[in-house]
Amino acid sequence: MKGYNPKEWFKVIFLIQKSDTLIKLGPFMLIIFIYSLGIAWLEMDYLKIGENSWVQNIPIMHSLLSFVISLLLVFRTNTAYDRWWEGRKLWGQLVNTSRNLALKLAGILDNSDEESRKFFRRTIPIYAFALKEHLQSKVTLYMLDDKEDEEIKPEIDPEKHVPNQVAKLLFAKVNDLYKARQITGDQLIVLNQELMSFTDICGACERIKNTPIPYSYSSFIKKFILAYIATLPLGYVFSLGYYAAPIVTFIFYVLASLELIAEEIEEPFGTDENDLPMGKLSENIQKHVEELI
Template sequence: MITYNPKDWFTFIFRFHKADTLRKLAPLIAGICFYCWVILLLELHIFKLGESSHVKQITSMHTLLSFVISMLLVFRTNTAYDRWWEGRKMWGSLVNNSRNLAIKINSMLKGEEMAHRSFFRKAIPLYASVLAHHLHAESTRLALDETEHPELKTIDTSRHIPNQVASLIFQRVNLLYEEGKIKGDQLIVLNNELQSFTDICGACERIKNTPIPFSYSVFIKKFIFFYVMTLPFSFAISLGYLAIPVVGFIFYVLASLELIAEEIEDPFGGDENDLPMNKMASNIKKHVAEIIG
C-alpha cells in the first residue's frame, strides 16, 4: 500500500507514480485523439456539416447522458471503496483479536507453562500469515467460478490451511481446559477471539471471490466507450481541433475512475494500493511475541 502525505499537492500533480492511471491509459488516449482527429477532418473539411440539426441533437444527447454516466461512476467507485475498506476493517479486527487472545492466554497461563506459551507465540501470528497467503492465491479468487480451470489443478485446494491453523489453536485451548490449566469460564472468555478468526477469514473470502456483477461492469465500460466515441461529432463545430485534447482528457477522467474501481475492489491482490497483509501479519508476530514472553 502506498503511504503519502495528503497535504503535498505539488508532488501529486507533477510526479507520475507507476500506479498512475495516465501510464496505463496513454496508448488508449493516443488512439482516441487520433480517432477524434479523423472525425474532425471528415466533418469540417470533407462533409462540411456545419451547424446541422443532427449535430445539435448529438450535443443534446451528451448533455443528458453526462448526468447518467456520472451517477454510474460514483456508484461504481463507492462500491469498490466499500469493499476495500471492509477488507481493511477485517484485517484490523484480526490484529486486535490476535493481541487480545495473546493477552488473555498470557494472563491465564502460569509462568512455567513454557511449552504452551511457545505454541501460542507461534500459532497466533501463523494464522495471519497463512490467511494472507490464502487470500493472495488465485484459487481463492476462483473458488465460486463455475468454469473449469485446468491450470490450477497442480495447486492443493483440498485443504483449507487457515482453518487447519485455527483448529490447532482451538485444540490446544481445549487441551488446557482438559488438563485443568484454564477454567470453564476462562474458556468462554477465549471463545470470542477463537471464533473471530474463522469469521474474518470468511468475510475476506466473500470479498475476494465475489466480484462486482459481470453485466454491471461490462455495461459501464461499454457506456464509457460509446459516450467518448460520439463526443467528437458534437465538439467539432463548437471547439474545432481543440476538441482533440478535450476528448482525450474526458476519456482519461472517465476511464481512470473505472480503473481505480477495478484496482481497489479486490483489496487482497498485489497492486500498489492493495492492503499490506504481509506487513500486518509481521506486526502481529512482533506484538504477540512481546506479549507472550
C-alpha cells in the same frame, strides 16, 4: 499499499507512479486522440458538414447522459471503496483479536508453562500470514520452515484450507489445556470467543474476494463510457474544431480513470500498490504477540 503524505500537493500531482492511471490509459488515450482528429477532419474538411446539419445537435444527447454516467461512476467508486474499507476493517479486527487472545493467554497460562507459551507465540501470527497467502491464492507454509515449528508443520496440509487448519490447531491446544485442568471452564469460554473471531474474519474476507461486482454491471459501464466518448467529437467539432481532440481525450482520461480505480480497489487483497498491506499487518501481529506472550 503505498504510503504518502496527502499534504504534499506538488509530489502527489506531478510524480507519476507505476499504478497511475495515466500510464495504463496512455495507449487508449492516443487512440482516442487520433480518432477525434479523424472525426474533425472528416466533418470539417472532407464532408464539409454545415452548421445547420442535425449532427451539431448531438451534444444535446451528451448533456442528458452526463448526469446518468456521473451517477453510475459515483455508485461504482463508492461500492468499490466500501469493499476496500471493509477489508481494512476486517484486518484491523484480526490485529485486535490476535492481541486480545495473546493478552488473555499471557494472563491465564502459568509462567512456567513455556511450551504452551511458545506454541501460541508462534501459531497466532501464523494464522495472519496464512490468511494473507490464502486470500492471494498462494499455497504456502509461510513461517513453518523454522525448526521451532516442527511440531506444527506436519499438521498443516498446504493443499487444503490453511487458515482453518491453523485455527483448528489453536482450538485443539486450548482444549487440551482445559482437559489438563490448566484452564477453567470460564477461561475456555473467554478464549473461545477470540478463537471464533478468527474464522469469522476469514469468512468475511472470503466473501469480499469471491463476490466481485456483477459482470453485467461492470461491462455496461465500460460500454457506456466507450459509446459516450466515441460520439463526443461528432457534435463538438462544430464548436471546438480540432481542439475537440485533446478535450475529448481528457474527458476519456477522467471517466476511464474512475473505472480503473474502482477495478483496482474493489479487490483489496491483491498485490497492487493500492491493495491492503496485509504483509505489514501480519508482521505487526507477530511483533505484538511475541511481546505479550
